[in-house]
Amino acid sequence: MTRQPLLADRGFYLGPVFRRAADRHGAVFVTLDRPLDVNPSLGVDLSYRVLADVVEELSGRLWEAGVRPSEQVAIHKTDNVDIMLLTCAVSRIGAVPALLSPGLSGPVAAQLLERLRRPWLITDRAKLEGPLKGVAGLVRHTLSVDDAPGAIPLEKFAGAEAPAPVRLHPREPSLITHSSGTTGVPKLAVHCPNxxxxxxxxxxxxxxxxxxxxxxxxxxxxxxxxxxxxxxxxxxxxxxxxxxxxxxxxxxxxxxxxxxxxxxxxxxxxxxxxxxxxxxxxxxxxxxxxxxxxxxxxxxxxxxxxxxxxxxxxxxxxxxxxxxxxxxxxxxxxxxxxxxxxxxxxxxxxxxxxxxxxxxxxxxxxxxxxxxxxxxxxxxxxxxxxxxxxxxxxxxxxxxxxxxxxxxxxxxxxxxxxxxxxxRIDAVHSNLEVEDTLMSRLEELREVVIVPGADREPVPVVCVRDDKPLDPERWRKATADLPAMAEPRQWRFEELPMTATWKVKRVEITRMLAEGART
Known part of the structure; x- marks a missing residue:
């Protein structure tokens, strides 16, 4: 009688996902809105099979560069789909991808790299000449998807044979992501296959x-x-x-x-x-x-x-x-x-x-x-x-x-x-509920965020579509039966501090208001 594996033995592994999908479903299409930085010649009309090949080819390059199982590999580059492919390639050889948002500021990215204890780093020219300038001492080696100065180009290892996939134990660390950072420096979250x-x-x-x-x-x-x-x-x-x-x-x-x-x-x-x-x-x-x-x-x-x-x-x-x-x-x-x-x-x-x-x-x-x-x-x-x-x-x-x-x-x-x-603001039962109400009553709003002011009073920060001026009369009618609030502060949507998933950083807005960054 064959013993059925326990739930603790099960694991989700990123390395083989595209190859398994290609073997099961064939050349299903995958469309991008911009070419891959790791292989722009492929264009934007790809398939499961093409991406499976890219993952395996990248894993061969990383192995040839010296990356080995259980080593941490930070991926911090300009936003594009190849972040996903690099993640799968790192996972395929049993290393641990640590994914850092392209939107992180230089000081925050440096703090997270320091926590990772000298990881490998995969990045690009834009990051190395910008926010990552001066972080070389925090990483083991720097690999680049382009010709960034001071980094080893991944292209150098093109054509390297892809090794056999490495499968980590289901309870070993296999992926590191970070929290949203809405209240400060993000925390590094350690995931495992199980x-x-x-x-x-x-x-x-x-x-x-x-x-x-x-x-x-x-x-x-x-x-x-x-x-x-x-x-x-x-x-x-x-x-x-x-x-x-x-x-x-x-x-x-x-x-x-x-x-x-x-x-x-x-x-x-x-x-x-x-x-x-x-x-x-x-x-x-x-x-x-x-x-x-x-x-x-x-x-x-x-x-x-x-x-x-x-x-x-x-x-x-x-x-x-x-x-x-x-x-x-x-x-x-x-x-x-x-x-x-x-x-x-x-x-x-x-x-x-x-x-x-x-x-x-x-x-x-x-x-x-x-x-x-x-x-x-x-x-x-x-x-x-x-x-x-x-x-x-x-x-x-x-x-x-x-x-x-x-x-x-x-x-x-x-x-x-x-x-x-x-x-939480004592004068308001739920900031989120009031925000929902205002969004429903004022269709011109792109966003509204209620944050505590200097004296913990509710301060609405509003963004209007196409940056048109907020109509004060419509605002007055929409808020007539809501908790008393300070006069609205109108910002452009692009001015709102946000996370990689477009969560508004409310604590940061409160700080900006306190410092008089906006009037």
């Missing part, structure tokens, strides 16, 4: 109804969520449209040409793409499923996106979680439910994989409807924070992970999000 597998399986179940549909993705290539979604889509053989530039002027024609059935991006990008709902050629008309994660999405945006589809029953699935846990709760929206959607309702735990609870100040489960601290229990939790084990331990209560959010559960067990703990 915890990644425990995130992948429920997401595969959610992806079953849309198996094989063309998927258009604009997501951070340094976030673990991207790789789990990639694993789901490759498993089902979905054609891919991978987008690096979210500008609707370029995205619209691309979506019109490919008519995706699946679209996933960050919530703030979906707000930007609201204008695609009635764009020429109806680029969203064939969408069956939208995916939103990283942050709660505004109900106005959900309604517009679903209305843009001509499919009989389109839906949007919202995943609530964080880098440290993966998704811990989910919520579905249809056209019918979106009409009465509560943007603060983030759903229920994932049966068999996650549990969610709300606790009072003494750590006891809170009564239904009573606000408290949100905690999650999941088999997908990271192993640790690299270089910050004590900080990791402080967020644990036994097996329960403190999410850093305030919320409450309904009598039926549905989780409702109120605010991040650090963003």
């Amino acid at each position: 915890t990644m597998w425990n995130r992948l399986v429920p997401q595969q179940a959610m992806g079953w109804p849309t198996r094989g549909e063309t998927a258009a993705l604009h997501m951070s290539f340094v976030h673990s969520r991207f790789y789990h979604l990639l694993g789901v889509l490759l498993h089902f053989g979905s054609p891919l449209v991978l987008i690096t530039d979210p500008d609707p002027a370029s995205v619209g024609p691309l979506l019109k040409r490919h008519r995706p059935g699946i679209v996933e991006t960050h919530p703030n990008t979906f707000v930007l793409w609201e204008e695609l709902a009635d764009a020429p050629g109806a680029p969203l008309s064939r969408v069956r499923a939208y995916g939103s994660t990283f942050d709660a999405i505004h109900p106005r945006t959900v309604r517009r996106l679903l209305a843009a589809s001509n499919r009989r029953t389109p839906w949007l699935i919202q995943l609530y979680g964080q880098s440290e846990t993966g998704p811990v709760a989910f919520q579905w929206f249809t056209r019918r439910s979106a009409g009465r959607a509560d943007g603060r309702r983030v759903g229920i735990g994932i049966p068999g994989f996650t549990r969610v609870r709300v606790t009072d100040p003494d750590g006891r489960p809170a009564e239904p409807g009573t606000p408290g601290r949100i905690e999650a229990r999941t088999r997908g939790r990271i192993l640790t924070y690299l270089g910050a084990r004590e900080q990791y331990e402080r967020q644990l209560d036994g097996e329960w992970w403190q999410m850093g959010d305030m919320g409450y559960r309904s009598r039926l067990g549905t989780l409702h999000l109120i605010d991040r703990e650090i963003d």
Whole structure:
């Protein structure tokens, strides 16, 4: 009798994902919006097989350069799809990719490289001559995808034979990503194949109804969520449209040409793409499923996106979680439910994989409807924070992970999000709820963020589409029945400090207001 492997023996490995998909599904197309930096001659119309070949060829170059199993390899380069391919190539030879956002400032990137204990570094000229200038002493060797001075070009090892794939133990570190950094320097989150597998399986179940549909993705290539979604889509053989530039002027024609059935991006990008709902050629008309994660999405945006589809029953699935846990709760929206959607309702735990609870100040489960601290229990939790084990331990209560959010559960067990703990303002029940209300009442808003002012008063920072002046009379009417707030501060959307996944850094806005950076 053959013993069935335990769940602890299972693992999700990034190295072989494209080859397995190519062997299973053949030459399924993959379209890019810009050529790969590691091989621009390939153009933008590729396939599973082509990308599988690129991953294996890159793994041969890295092995020839001297990279070996379990060594850390930081990837910090200009944003492009080859971040994903380099990640898979590093993983294929058993090394540990450490993914650093292209948007990190030089000092922050240097701090994270220092925590990594002299890793290999894969980068490019733009980074080495800009934010990474002077970090050579923090890394073992620097490899470049181009002709960056002071780095070893990967091209030097072109043609090297790809070694056999290396499979790490399921509980060994296999991927390092970083937290959003909304409240300071990001933390380095250490993943292993087993915890990644425990995130992948429920997401595969959610992806079953849309198996094989063309998927258009604009997501951070340094976030673990991207790789789990990639694993789901490759498993089902979905054609891919991978987008690096979210500008609707370029995205619209691309979506019109490919008519995706699946679209996933960050919530703030979906707000930007609201204008695609009635764009020429109806680029969203064939969408069956939208995916939103990283942050709660505004109900106005959900309604517009679903209305843009001509499919009989389109839906949007919202995943609530964080880098440290993966998704811990989910919520579905249809056209019918979106009409009465509560943007603060983030759903229920994932049966068999996650549990969610709300606790009072003494750590006891809170009564239904009573606000408290949100905690999650999941088999997908990271192993640790690299270089910050004590900080990791402080967020644990036994097996329960403190999410850093305030919320409450309904009598039926549905989780409702109120605010991040650090963003709470006594005069406002929920900043996020007020923001949803304003976004629904003022269609011209691109974003609104409520942050505490110098005296902890609520200060709304607003961004208007096309940078038009905010109409003070419309604002007055829209806020008449809301908690008292300071006069709105109008900023350009590009001025908002953001993370790689377009999360607004509220603490940073508060600091900027305090320093008088904006008036």
